[in-house]
Amino acid sequence: MTYYAKSVLSAGNHPTVQEHLAKVSALASCFGSELSMQDEAKIAGLFHDFGKYSDLFQKVLTNDVHHIDHALPGAVFLDFCYRKNPRIKFAVEAINGHHDGLKNYELISQKFSADRKNPSIEKDEDYAKARQAFQQDFPDFRLPQIPDQHIKINEKVESMLYTRMLFSCLVDADYSVSASDTNEAYLEETTNERFDPKRLLERMTVYRDGIRSRSTANPALNSIRDKFYTQCGNAGEENPEGLFTLTGPTGVGKTLALLHFALRHCIKWQKKRIIVVLPFLSLTEQTVKEYEHIMDSILEDTSQAEWTDEAREYTARWSTPVIITTSVKFFESLFCDRPADCRKLHHIANSVILFDEAQSLPKEVMGCTLLTVQELCRRYRATVVFSTATQPDFQTILPSWQPKEIYPDNAGLFQLLKRVNTEWRIKEETPLSYIAQEMGQMKSVCAIVNLRRHARELFDALTATCSEEECFFLTTDLCPTHRSDQIENIKKRLKEGKPCRVVATQCIEAGVDLDFDVMFRALAPLEAIIQAAGRCNRNGRIQEGGRVIVFVPSCAGRLYPGNWYNQGAVTVAQMYAEQGSLDLSDPALVQRYYQLLFQHQSDKAELTFAIKERDYAKTRKEYRLIENKGVQIIVPYGRMSGKYAQIKQDLVKNGLKPAQMKEYAPYTVTCLLPEEKIKEFAEAIPLPFQKRNTRDDGKINSGYYMLHPQCLEAYTAKMGLQIKDENRGLLQY
Numbered sequence: 001m002t003y004y005a006k007s008v009l010s011a012g013n014h015p016t017v018q019e020h021l022a023k024v025s026a027l028a029s030c031f032g033s034e035l036s037m038q039d040e041a042k043i044a045g046l047f048h049d050f051g052k053y054s055d056l057f058q059k060v061l062t063n064d065v066h067h068i069d070h071a072l073p074g075a076v077f078l079d080f081c082y083r084k085n086p087r088i089k090f091a092v093e094a095i096n097g098h099h100d101g102l103k104n105y106e107l108i109s110q111k112f113s114a115d116r117k118n119p120s121i122e123k124d125e126d127y128a129k130a131r132q133a134f135q136q137d138f139p140d141f142r143l144p145q146i147p148d149q150h151i152k153i154n155e156k157v158e159s160m161l162y163t164r165m166l167f168s169c170l171v172d173a174d175y176s177v178s179a180s181d182t183n184e185a186y187l188e189e190t191t192n193e194r195f196d197p198k199r200l201l202e203r204m205t206v207y208r209d210g211i212r213s214r215s216t217a218n219p220a221l222n223s224i225r226d227k228f229y230t231q232c233g234n235a236g237e238e239n240p241e242g243l244f245t246l247t248g249p250t251g252v253g254k255t256l257a258l259l260h261f262a263l264r265h266c267i268k269w270q271k272k273r274i275i276v277v278l279p280f281l282s283l284t285e286q287t288v289k290e291y292e293h294i295m296d297s298i299l300e301d302t303s304q305a306e307w308t309d310e311a312r313e314y315t316a317r318w319s320t321p322v323i324i325t326t327s328v329k330f331f332e333s334l335f336c337d338r339p340a341d342c343r344k345l346h347h348i349a350n351s352v353i354l355f356d357e358a359q360s361l362p363k364e365v366m367g368c369t370l371l372t373v374q375e376l377c378r379r380y381r382a383t384v385v386f387s388t389a390t391q392p393d394f395q396t397i398l399p400s401w402q403p404k405e406i407y408p409d410n411a412g413l414f415q416l417l418k419r420v421n422t423e424w425r426i427k428e429e430t431p432l433s434y435i436a437q438e439m440g441q442m443k444s445v446c447a448i449v450n451l452r453r454h455a456r457e458l459f460d461a462l463t464a465t466c467s468e469e470e471c472f473f474l475t476t477d478l479c480p481t482h483r484s485d486q487i488e489n490i491k492k493r494l495k496e497g498k499p500c501r502v503v504a505t506q507c508i509e510a511g512v513d514l515d516f517d518v519m520f521r522a523l524a525p526l527e528a529i530i531q532a533a534g535r536c537n538r539n540g541r542i543q544e545g546g547r548v549i550v551f552v553p554s555c556a557g558r559l560y561p562g563n564w565y566n567q568g569a570v571t572v573a574q575m576y577a578e579q580g581s582l583d584l585s586d587p588a589l590v591q592r593y594y595q596l597l598f599q600h601q602s603d604k605a606e607l608t609f610a611i612k613e614r615d616y617a618k619t620r621k622e623y624r625l626i627e628n629k630g631v632q633i634i635v636p637y638g639r640m641s642g643k644y645a646q647i648k649q650d651l652v653k654n655g656l657k658p659a660q661m662k663e664y665a666p667y668t669v670t671c672l673l674p675e676e677k678i679k680e681f682a683e684a685i686p687l688p689f690q691k692r693n694t695r696d697d698g699k700i701n702s703g704y705y706m707l708h709p710q711c712l713e714a715y716t717a718k719m720g721l722q723i724k725d726e727n728r729g730l731l732q733y
Contacts, residue, residue: 003053003133007061015181017052018137024048028173034349035380039144041169044091048098048170050074053130057120069117071096075108077127084109087146094167098174102167102337102616156611157371161334168345172317175343190313192297195273195321197266204263204294208256218540224416225253228407232257235406236265243377243403246387247410247587249417250534254387255290261406262352265383275353276324279360280510281480284324301325318344328625334372335623337616349380357510358386359527362625363564364604368611370398389534390527393591396598411587418585419537420546426523426573429554435520436461439501444494446502447520448509448532450560452477454553459503459719466501468718474504478720481666482637487512515539518547525568526593530584571597630672632704633682635715640667648706655688656702669721681711681723
């Protein structure tokens with residue numbers, strides 16, 4: 001009989017299992033050749049739908065039966081063919097997971113279906129019948145020898161990554177072949193190989209020359225930036241693929257210098273694409289704007305990007321030359337178990353990956369993350385650069401971590417670019433009202449505190465003594481669009497030389513190009529203090545140096561947003577007590593700080609156990625760069641304000657679709673209040689009906705809310721979302 005892979009398609013074609021397996025096998029092998037796993041990818045492609053050689057699966061196509069697992073039989077049969085040789089386990093795991101997600105080889109070899117679907121082939125006689133059908137379709141096929149890939153079984157992080165990379169080749173091939181069945185041009189339309197680093201380098205030179213000619217910065221500073229830029233480019237050409245760091249002070253021009261390194265590296269060492277990984281959405285937005293002056297095609301893969309249909313396919317595959325994404329998107333994909341999330345991974349091979357603000361990696365996942373980065377360089381020919389002004393001493397956590405510094409004389413660079421004088425007021429606490437009084441006497445000043453409630457208290461004290469038009473509030477109480485507008489207003493006021501006093505939280509510390517005469521910084525981890533100092537006398541205008549004042553706020557309750565943040569601040573205080581003074585321009589200080597901070601650091605126990613057990617689903621659950629805290633409140637700001645009621649009515653009735661989540665993301669605020677309190681001033685938005693999975697007609701909350709009509713004034717033009725309680729006043733969190 002003829003076995004079919006799918007039902008009759010809209011174009012009238014009816015793909016057989018033979019046709020589908022042959023195409024997927026060939027394409028998977030092509031993808032795998034970039035990773036030196038073409039043989040395993042070919043086998044995985046050829047066996048992935050072996051389970052469709054069954055009468056039971058053919059009934060699925062006629063809609064006579066449901067919930068049938070055709071992936072497990074292919075994995076089990078391949079494992080049997082190789083007599084359970086450990087070298088085949090990666091292909092077995094990839095085949096079994098190509099629809100429902102990766103599972104441990106041990107579970108598969110026991111013919112265990114965790115999702116409780118019935119396997120399409122179960123009895124020995126059915127396997128024999130399927131094998132006969134397979135041999136009739138592929139009479140010349142012989143099982144190839146699987147090469148020893150030197151995977152050490154005990155190195156679970158690396159071996160799980162190997163499975164994910166093979167899985168990626170298989171899943172991308174499977175999806176792409178299926179799409180090509182209805183659109184022959186699918187692969188051509190979703191693969192952009194128009195990468196010309198030589199032309200981009202020429203355009204960047206022109207763009208940078210323009211910036212240089214318009215610069216109002218100190219000439220000596222521009223000269224230092226020129227040297228830094230040139231050396232980064234030279235290093236890209238001189239060094240083959242591997243692991244690098246780029247350590248330089250804030251304001252030295254690392255963004256373009258990194259790209260200079262990457263382009264020249266791509267030219268010399270034939271790299272296929274550049275992937276820029278950033279920790280914050282504000283940084284991705286800023287970087288995209290800058291790179292757009294140089295590049296025609298940039299794929300922005302973030303939670304807030306608005307995609308065309310074409311771009312959506314590129315984000316699924318990462319088959320484009322320049323990608324700007326977030327740390328969450330990049331790293332969580334590398335530790336995921338789901339087909340859609342892993343599909344793009346094979347395109348990371350032979351790329352240049354630029355990590356900006358490298359110090360932002362959460363402590364709970366550092367060990368396995370660093371091992372993965374090393375493996376991307378070692379096995380998958382990636383070139384990785386960790387760039388920051390505060391380079392963490394990751395060798396304290398992972399002794400094998402030995403990157404090459406692109407700018408070795410960075411200690412001298414930090415001293416040359418020392419633009420601030422630091423005052424340490426941390427022996428005693430200082431009331432925020434005192435800070436407000438000092439700020440009121442200054443013309444160009446910013447104060448960064450650690451919590452939103454501290455920012456509100458300080459801003460209220462400041463506006464009590466200063467004109468509101470001279471004062472600005474910049475926290476995550478403002479939606480992203482509102483923050484961007486505030487930043488532009490602040491820049492304009494600073495440029496015009498008008499009085500400008502800003503109260504902010506950490507959201508101002510990265511990717512925000514502002515330049516104040518004076519910076520107040522509440523005691524925080526060293527990297528946060530140095531980032532804040534980078535927003536003071538940024539362009540070297542003040543010859544004697546700007547002022548950075550570090551203080552401990554006198555406030556009730558907790559002073560820091562989390563235990564790790566608290567530990568960093570305590571470490572700074574201890575170092576100050578021991579040394580009597582701390583020089584923010586000394587890289588040795590940063591190294592010592594991280595050595596103290598990391599000396600007893602390890603990944604969280606749940607994640608370590610999941611990796612030890614080779615549990616892909618548990619690993620994905622436990623590997624989180626950002627804990628999902630709080631809910632999203634869509635606020636009436638900007639273009640949302642005029643049609644807010646209409647949008648709310650539509651969303652409450654029809655639910656919030658993924659595309660709308662992206663559309664409204666620039667107008668959302670994360671609220672950390674308990675949900676029962678949030679429901680007093682906002683209404684929950686459900687998921688669309690088709691996404692609901694309940695027996696009754698109950699609504700499933702999407703995690704998004706919109707303000708009640710009587711509470712619209714809770715979102716203010718000056719301070720964003722400010723929730724008040726009738727009895728207790730402003731709610732603090």
